[in-house]
Amino acid sequence: MLDVKLLREQEQLLKDKLKARQMDPSVVDQLREDDSYRRELIQQTETLKAERNKVSGQIAELKRNKENADDAIQAMREVGDKIKEIDEQLNTLNEKFNETWAGLPNLVHDDIPHGESEDDNVEIRKHGEVRSFDFDPKAHWDIIDDLGMADFERAAKVSGARFVFLTKDGARLERALMNFMLDVHTGEHGYEEMVTPQLVNPDSMYGTGQLPKFEEDLFKINKEELYTIPTAEVPLTNFYRNEVLSSDQLPTKFTAQTACFRSEAGSAGRDTRGLIRLHQFNKVEMVRIEHPDQSMDALEEMTTHAEKILQLLKLPYRVIELCDADIGFGAAKTYDIEVWLPSYDAYKEISSCSNMTDFQSRRSNMRFKATHDAKPEFVHTLNGSGLAVGRTFAAIVENYQNEDGSITIPDALVPYMNNKTYIEK
Secondary structure (H helix, E strand, O other): OOOOHHHHHOHHHHHHHHHHOOOOOHHHHHHHHHHHHHHHHHHHHHHHHHHHHHHHHHHHHHHHOOOOOHHHHHHHHHHHHHHHHHHHHHHHHHHHHHHHHHOOOOOOOOOOOOOOOHHHOEEEEEEOOOOOOOOOOOOHHHHHHHOOOEEHHHHHHHOOOOOOEEOOHHHHHHHHHHHHHHHHHHHOOOOEEOOOOOEEOHHHHHHHOOOOOOHHHOOEEOOOOEEEOOOOHHHHHHHHOOOEEEHHHOOEEEEEEEEEEOOOOOOOOOOOOOOOOOOEEEEEEEEEEEOHHHHHHHHHHHHHHHHHHHHHHOOOEEEEEOOOOOOOOOOOEEEEEEEEEOOOOEEEEEEEEEEOOOHHHHHHOOEEEOOOOOOOEEOEEEEEEEEEHHHHHHHHHHHOEOOOOOEEOOHHHHHHHOOOOEEOO
16 A cells, blocks of 8 residues: 555656556546545544534533523534534545555556566566477476376366366475475575465455455455465565564565465466466465665565576576566566476566565554664565466476476476486376
């Protein structure tokens, strides 16, 4: 959520930032009008309440003197009715204002690329050589089917489309990847491992920005008023919700492996085969809670932490910086990491690392004190995939496939695969 001072003191900046996201800035004019009227109503009701308090004292004085107070009492009833009427207007207006205000995205950082679509994202760097095959490479869904590593048909029978059973060496490879990623992030990058709830309440979803705007993308358990998490970002970022941290608690660096659940609303027809776009998938997430002065440096570092996993697995990838027209709702600056997938003959996203600045901390009321006597300030929050496990699985299968149908296991994963070096029939 944005600071409402932006509306009152930097209206043009707010409009310019919305334009950069290809949004209609006229919403700012309506918000400004509603905010002005809201403040006017607050002033009216405060004046009336002050008058009521004053006259209430006069009524008490009249009664003590055994004088007739009927006219004053009637007048105060009318004032009370007016206050009630204004309060009802104010509640309605506040609800409308807060809903619209909560629907505004974060302000994009000044130094990110300007563009009109994802085509204007900027490639920052590439790493690794794309493999040249001397045979016709297969897509990962065909390879894992041939090797008995997954069963999509039975998953569809049990749960529906976009689910999968990973079996035998497929299940082992998935587990190996999760353990490997967590070991690197905790052992080399200094993150604290967490095991998180995978069902969260609406306040948690609101705190990280999934609600109310993206409810259609979520799975909800109506009976319990809980949501399945779309990413471990949600429970990890909400860990300190409604708390004031001390300066020595910053930075906080969390990592967790969880199942992630997404309805994939609006993605019909996209990546319908294989492991790229499932309703349920595993992911290792990194979340950082930072001092505002350090968050941009933290974003650069966190991105290299995600890259390190791909480097150790020797998978070719590239890093792109998202332009203002393509950046996510809550992000001020984002780097996407894309891994090479031969079946697509293209790079596909495997991690997205974002600095959310104080957007989430305002929604979740998460602050810190620079000193014991200092006024609390909002922290900055960051999140990034480290990595999406299913997509890493697919990238290994495709990039490490052999002509005989087997898969070479990357050296970094051999210890996690019981020293097995190939997956074969």
